[in-house]
Amino acid sequence: MNADELQAFEDEIYAFVGQEVYPPTPAPDDVNMPMIRQWAEIMGDTNPAYLDADWAANSSRGRTIAPPAMMYAWGQEGFQVTKGRSPNAQSNLVALFNKHGYTGVLGTNVKQEYFKEVSPGDNVTIQMVIDNISERKTTSRGTGYFFETLSTFTDQHGDVIGTQRFKVLKFIPQEQPAAAASADGGLEVPTRIASVRGPDNGWWWDAVDEGKVLIQRCKSCQTLRHPPRPMCGECQSMEWDSIESTLKGEVLSYTCVRYPHVPGYPKDPICAVIKLAEGTNLVANVVGCEYEDVSIGMQVTGKVEQVDEKTTLPQFYPA
Amino acid sequence: MVANVKDKAVIVGVHNTQFSKNSGVSELNLAAQAVKGAIDDAGLKPTDIDGFATFTMDANDEIEVARAVGTGDMTFWGRSHYGGGAATGSLHQAVMAVSTGMAECVAVFRALNGRSGHRFSAGVSEGVMTADIIHWGWYMPYGLLTPASWVAMFTQRWMHNTGVTKDALFEVAHQTRQYAVNNPNAFFHERPFDRAEYDAARMICDPLQLFDCCQESDGASCVIVTTPERARDLKQPGVAVRGVAQAAAADQEQMTSFYRDEFAAIPEMEIAARNCYEMADLTPDDIDAAVIYDAFSPIVLWQIEAWNFCGAGESGDFVLDGALRPDGRLPCNTHGGQLSEAYIHGVNGIVEATKLVRGTSLNQPEKAVNHALVTSGVGIPTGGALLGKLD
Numbered sequence: 001m002n003a004d005e006l007q008a009f010e011d012e013i014y015a016f017v018g019q020e021v022y023p024p025t026p027a028p029d030d031v032n033m034p035m036i037r038q039w040a041e042i043m044g045d046t047n048p049a050y051l052d053a054d055w056a057a058n059s060s061r062g063r064t065i066a067p068p069a070m071m072y073a074w075g076q077e078g079f080q081v082t083k084g085r086s087p088n089a090q091s092n093l094v095a096l097f098n099k100h101g102y103t104g105v106l107g108t109n110v111k112q113e114y115f116k117e118v119s120p121g122d123n124v125t126i127q128m129v130i131d132n133i134s135e136r137k138t139t140s141r142g143t144g145y146f147f148e149t150l151s152t153f154t155d156q157h158g159d160v161i162g163t164q165r166f167k168v169l170k171f172i173p174q175e176q177p178a179a180a181a182s183a184d185g186g187l188e189v190p191t192r193i194a195s196v197r198g199p200d201n202g203w204w205w206d207a208v209d210e211g212k213v214l215i216q217r218c219k220s221c222q223t224l225r226h227p228p229r230p231m232c233g234e235c236q237s238m239e240w241d242s243i244e245s246t247l248k249g250e251v252l253s254y255t256c257v258r259y260p261h262v263p264g265y266p267k268d269p270i271c272a273v274i275k276l277a278e279g280t281n282l283v284a285n286v287v288g289c290e291y292e293d294v295s296i297g298m299q300v301t302g303k304v305e306q307v308d309e310k311t312t313l314p315q316f317y318p319a
Numbered sequence: 320m321v322a323n324v325k326d327k328a329v330i331v332g333v334h335n336t337q338f339s340k341n342s343g344v345s346e347l348n349l350a351a352q353a354v355k356g357a358i359d360d361a362g363l364k365p366t367d368i369d370g371f372a373t374f375t376m377d378a379n380d381e382i383e384v385a386r387a388v389g390t391g392d393m394t395f396w397g398r399s400h401y402g403g404g405a406a407t408g409s410l411h412q413a414v415m416a417v418s419t420g421m422a423e424c425v426a427v428f429r430a431l432n433g434r435s436g437h438r439f440s441a442g443v444s445e446g447v448m449t450a451d452i453i454h455w456g457w458y459m460p461y462g463l464l465t466p467a468s469w470v471a472m473f474t475q476r477w478m479h480n481t482g483v484t485k486d487a488l489f490e491v492a493h494q495t496r497q498y499a500v501n502n503p504n505a506f507f508h509e510r511p512f513d514r515a516e517y518d519a520a521r522m523i524c525d526p527l528q529l530f531d532c533c534q535e536s537d538g539a540s541c542v543i544v545t546t547p548e549r550a551r552d553l554k555q556p557g558v559a560v561r562g563v564a565q566a567a568a569a570d571q572e573q574m575t576s577f578y579r580d581e582f583a584a585i586p587e588m589e590i591a592a593r594n595c596y597e598m599a600d601l602t603p604d605d606i607d608a609a610v611i612y613d614a615f616s617p618i619v620l621w622q623i624e625a626w627n628f629c630g631a632g633e634s635g636d637f638v639l640d641g642a643l644r645p646d647g648r649l650p651c652n653t654h655g656g657q658l659s660e661a662y663i664h665g666v667n668g669i670v671e672a673t674k675l676v677r678g679t680s681l682n683q684p685e686k687a688v689n690h691a692l693v694t695s696g697v698g699i700p701t702g703g704a705l706l707g708k709l710d
Contacts, residue, residue, distance in 0.1 A: 193460060194456075195456030195459060196452050200453065201453050201456065227454075227457050227578075253472050253476035253577075254475060255475055256522075257464070257468045257471075258521075258522050258523060258525070265462045266462075271463045273472060281577055283457055283458055283461060283577060284461055285462070296475070311460055313461065
């Protein structure tokens with residue numbers, strides 16, 4: 001594709017921005033208990049606010065609600081999609097990408113926001129537009145464009161109950177390294193790069209897997225040290241044990257790693273050096289808030305969380 | 320006690336290959352070109368070379384470079400560790416070899432396909448178990464994978480502590496670009512930028528934006544170091560190494576010394592500066608120009624403070640007063656720096672510092688340059704050197 005052809009192609013795709021994929025469409029069924037029950041069962045979510053009418057009657061709401069994350073479920077098309085969908089702006093955009101060799105597709109992230117709850121008997125209307133298309137990007141999967149749809153969900157009163165942004169990368173597939181494909185040829189979702197575990201540090205990560213952040217302590221002089229190492233730099237003792245951190249701390253510095261985006265990582269992760277209440281510093285992610293909300297001196301509280309299929313890490317939230 | 324190697328080793332030849340984003344040739348090819356070019360600049364013959372000094376990161380075995388160039392028998396080779404921290408570290412190796420008589424003519428080189436080959440921005444990843452990979456393991460899972468991400472963490476805190484703003488980072492980035500505009504071998508030859516373009520550029524890792532970051536580059540640089548006696552018979556005016564030092568300080572880590580009581584600091588460079596000044600019997604007032612390692616714009620500011628050109632926290636005002644400009648107190652990175660000429664791990668900086676003392680920089684200041692400073696990368700074990708005219 002020469003520069004003029006690329007320009008023409010980009011003009012054509014960017015013309016999709018703002019186009020409606022679905023006009024406001026009421027869900028075929030009202031919000032109802034059987035679907036909520038199935039969803040909660042599959043998710044393993046036992047929150048009584050969804051299923052326990054007696055409990056809910058005495059709660060501040062006075063009635064059961066649907067799990068907010070279900071909002072996209074109410075308008076799903078069901079098995080009829082196996083017979084194909086009628087063309088819409090999104091399928092036309094995808095077809096245009098495919099025609100020009102951008103046949104790869106990768107759903108990169110979904111972001112939902114919730115504004116109002118719905119209960120059995122309410123009806124959810126979905127409207128979807130193509131919200132934005134990125135500039136041409138070179139990713140490790142190949143060169144392509146990110147496009148994002150914005151779905152807006154309203155109830156029968158016209159109140160917005162939530163929104164969903166769904167980002168998709170359409171790209172020219174590159175040959176993937178052998179390691180990226182699992183043995184049976186299925187697609188393996190990339191995960192964060194694991195820390196290598198050796199004799200001096202493996203115990204620390206093993207504890208994280210069990211939900212604990214430990215701090216190495218010299219048995220001789222009681223000095224705490226992190227990252228772990230085999231000898232105490234203060235008294236040269238090689239005897240050590242550890243204490244468990246309370247994971248209360250303060251942000252000493254932070255950054256948001258915006259570029260490059262690495263497969264397996266969330267977009268724009270916030271990383272921080274955190275001074276733990278015990279006195280040692282720890283590098284970890286700050287989550288649960290926007291970058292703009294983070295500051296030096298901010299108090300944070302950590303939790304050990306599974307962040308992807310293979311990775312468990314301490315993650316810190318605003319205290 | 321500081322080692323006494325003052326004026327016992329002299330830079331007599333320098334050369335840069337063409338810098339590019341895709342050299343199309345091997346790193347060995349680049350190394351051979353750089354070494355041969357520096358030999359020619361000195362007026363030496365390949366067979367005069369009997370030693371090499373380079374980086375542990377360099378992929379070119381000394382014996383392969385020796386065969387390619389057709390050097391004499393080799394009696395010395397030494398490498399410095401820690402990436403850009405080895406810039407003047409390799410010069411340090413050469414000075415030790417020449418001043419002790421272990422070798423007579425040492426080629427200090429660095430050759431890399433840093434854009435078309437292995438890219439530093441690709442970050443670190445898992446591999447065989449070494450202390451080094453375990454070290455990166457404390458950062459990788461969280462997304463701190465690249466040099467920019469590590470330096471950003473220091474910068475954010477340093478700006479918070481000192482009140483220095485992006486104005487000063489812009490001045491560093493902008494002034495090096497202004498110098499590069501005059502340098503045909505710079506990526507940004509004839510390509511100035513302004514504040515609007517700087518501010519509009521992509522955020523890489525807050526607060527570092529695109530133009531705060533150096534250029535991933537293909538290329539090689541070399542300087543030849545020999546004895547004062549030999550230097551006096553050669554083609555170029557000799558540039559003596561008045562002082563050279565390497566240093567690592569307490570609780571040093573590679574790029575992430577985040578466990579110090581105050582980690583927005585580079586105590587290792589303060590040690591190197593103190594030792595260099597003492598060795599050279601010079602003070603900051605004696606230094607007329609500088610090549611300060613600039614993988615990222617803020618690290619220039621920290622080093623200005625470490626080398627005592629101003630007080631702690633004052634480097635922002637120092638550069639905003641125009642100190643780095645051609646007529647300023649400390650014309651700096653007159654080749655365009657690594658921000659705008661090319662990133663050859665600081666060895667192109669040794670080439671430029673030599674030219675400044677020779678009086679042949681493309682942006683030679685009008686004032687006399689009797690002494691020039693050149694430094695290594697920071698955030699890592701580091702060092703620097705003070706160069707002056709051979710008496």
